[in-house]
Amino acid sequence: MKLVSLTITGADTCGGLLDGINVPLEGRMLIPTCLTQYAWSARMALVNHNCCKWLRKYFTQYFANFHRRKNVVLQTMNFFFELEYLISDLYEKFSRVRISRKRDGTRKKKIKVEVLVDEDWEELNDPRRISELLPAKVIGYTSGDNETLSLPFFASRAGYADEVAKNAKNKDKKDKPIKDPRLMLIDYSTNLEVLVANLLLGSEDVKQRLIETQRLEKFRSFRCVVQLNHPAAPSGGVKLTQELQNYIGFMKKCSTCFEHNIKKNTYIFDFFIDESVHQAFSHYWPDGTLELYSCFHKLAMLNDLIIPKTSRKKFDTGIKDRRFASRLPEPVDEHKVFRFEKLEFLLTGKNKPVDYVSLSDGEHQLAQILGMIGMASGRNVLFLLDEPESHFNPRWRVEFIKMIRNFPTDVGSRASNTEAAQQECLLTTHSPFVPSDMQRENVLIFKKDLETTSIKVRLPEIQTYGSKFDAILAECFEIQPPISALPRDEIDNLLVKGSAEEIQTALSNLGDSTARMRLAARLAALQEGKE
Template sequence: MKINRLCIYDIENRPLLKGLNLYFGTRLNDNNASANCFIGVNGAGKSQVLEALSEIFLFMDNLYRVENPLPEKYLLSPFAFKIEYEIVFEEVLHLVVFECDKVGGKLKDVDFSIFIKNDEELQQIDISQISLINFIPAKITGYTSGANETLSLPFDSYYDHYAEYTWNRAKNINDTADHSKIDYDPRLYFMNYNTNLGITITSFIYRDDFPEFQLILDTLNINELKSFVITIQTLPPTRRNGGVIFTPELEEWRQKLINIADENIVDEKHQKNTLKFNITDETRIAFKDNFSSALELYTCLYKLELLNNLVVDKATREKLKKERADRKLLTKMPIVSDINKVMNYSELKLILNNKNRSEIDYLSLSDGEHQFLNVFGTLLMMNQDNCLFLLDEPETHFNPVWRRTFISTLERITHNRKQDIFITTHSPFIISDSKRENVFIFKKENEEIIVDNPSSETYGATFDNILKMAFEIVPPISENSLEEIKKLQHENDPNVIQEELENFGDSLEIATLRNRIILLKSKDQK
């Protein structure tokens, strides 16, 4: 898929975005998913655009999802907008135009138009007899590098509703043998520190399916996953009014994990299984015999983890649901302690790629190493077409060497995929590997967002030029040293300048001072 255009007409909770009109171009036929890169100062709206995109597709999913439909009173648009994107369905390229003309709009206030796109000609199709859910991105994946409380909120809302549905479905089946409802896979995935463990486990088990995974291992100097533990319980210690009931699908998956595990420690009191896995060739074969793909295994782990929300008492969950419906978006679900989680990871051990094949606990990895595994492991695993990735500062904890290779690594992983990627960043490394038309500079002036493509080509540009275009930093020197250099530029004694030069590293400004010394000395000799 490829998003071509985003227009925001009116928006209440993020007024900075009102009137925003962004055109991203058309690059769906490229050999890889070229990333749209947002750069600019903090508070200029970059992350807010990612959140707006996630809210749009959450709204569309809520409107057209067949399984687990929302009550009509919750089917409200987050803002007034128009979005255009290309998507492939049954190997045919389609252009989708979706518009909602009012804040809090319902189905009657939206327009969903679909066109077949062939040789740049558009032919509108009749949507009355087709399933519109097929023309929404297959997966929307969000990632944030820190405690960004905004991008995660649309995903949190989705998870809460999903967990509640799973509970009700399991309870109804148990009580009434009603099998009319079905389990379904999530469309929205949010990646954070906890999900990273599932991504790491899945990536290592299915490493032979992803040749590019070796690039990640070489970068991190890791040889193999040695072992890990998964704990699954349906009667957490603080759970009131009974335990968590699994749907048939989740129960089947739990039994598969039990069968694959090398050791199963049972705690009858809490209906808990502590499953220990040692990674061998036989273990990988067992996982692949039970789970058809890496994404299916990860979805199993992900769904089990989403049930941790059910440990929170019902009154709190209902309160959060109402506040979100009233657009009080800063409310988050309380954090569940490890001892009370329905599903929890622990004791994940890795083997380093050194002479002694040293063993290291996953928790001992640096923030940058965790982030590297999380970001690129997610991209590897979500390998189907029509996926959308919303990555908020995905390289924050990277060292300069890793930042320098970020785009090239991303392009190797997404080669020949029909996907779209949005990245926010402050890094010149990212921008220097991106074409001008893929870069969007965000600035905030008089409480308004101004977004423009760079004034000149960014691909291969020096950091000096990028910092000037994106942040108006001229020259690219920190403030204290620059102030001292400016003072020396007005000094008339060449000996004073010469003495002070020893305090500075090389730069164009220092070269200018050396020239000033020569000029001043030549004047003294006349």
């Protein structure tokens, strides 16, 4: 899929900040035939004042509204928009879709879905047809507690847990699988689900790339804990649908050993990784990494059932009343229905185990993102990434776009003409590294007008692709010269008021920069008596 444009005509949650904003997302790729040739070059939004986080929030709000479960957010908020995008079918035929929500005088504003047919917009009312024209998956990533991005995913997660709790007690629904949520949030709490699924069922190339950047040699062992009758659980314990009971049975057969405490209804599964474990997981999850991740994630979503009813009610009320100012608390590990423990690896060149939690935040973040990129290889996936490189070292930041374009999937990399290339990605950044990998038309700069308080969106005036970081800092972030504030202010003051002796002393303590060169020129002029 490819996003075309987003127009926000009204958004009360932002205090009018985004009213009237138009975001051109299509760039120069105006015809569908160019989309597959363009491969997977992520559309990059440079954000001043974090405005694009709100835009991505609204994308996920809409998709949640047409999926299922907790749809309270859009129904209760004064948010009006028009979104256009292109989406492909199995035969790589593209449809142009327009989704809008406008003021129409009614209390519950209707969401209108249209498809372009012979140059005319045709409104759709068939839920099945609408479902076909939505992204297959909307995958969000945040490295921190970005509630603006994560809230709709939390609402979908809570809805799934509620649906399991109800269906498990209904004999007519207990045996029916619950569809996978289209919304997937990859954050620190889902980190291990992504990593373990990839290391168990990913290709050898995927496994190697996930661990080699962290100087790890081998995935050694891990533990899964499932506890259904913990004191923090609902009265009578957590009930499972047949689908989830099957998952428990599969893990029994895949584990190296397991323990079941009948009184507490707690399972502890230990896995010592060898070829037989890989083969067992491949047998019970034949569709591969994403299917296994879905199993782990469905069990993990039940952790919401441990959250007290008062907190869950407060969450629902908060969505309605405060819109984006509420989130569910995270249960402590010891109370969770499902959790991973004791992920151990062998360090390269050493026969010594190391626990995964001992790795750095940047190493965790890279494994998360690459694992997510590797397993979500189908067409029509929308990625919404909030500062995905925030914890990386400078070298990884420089190589980030190259890594995700070249990372292997089961259908090939996104750098070639594959299904995985027929995806869309929005990401935000506050660093100059990512834009240097982007063509100018794929970089958007958001800036708040201090006089009108409105948000302005523009393309860079320079070609960002291959540009040096100093130029990007100046154009996209208005940082010029590209040095920190203390030496910059000192140099500015010396340029205006400094004596030759003061400037000479300062120059000996300043590193190389264009600002230092200006100060040296000022010293030369003073010494020559020109000023």
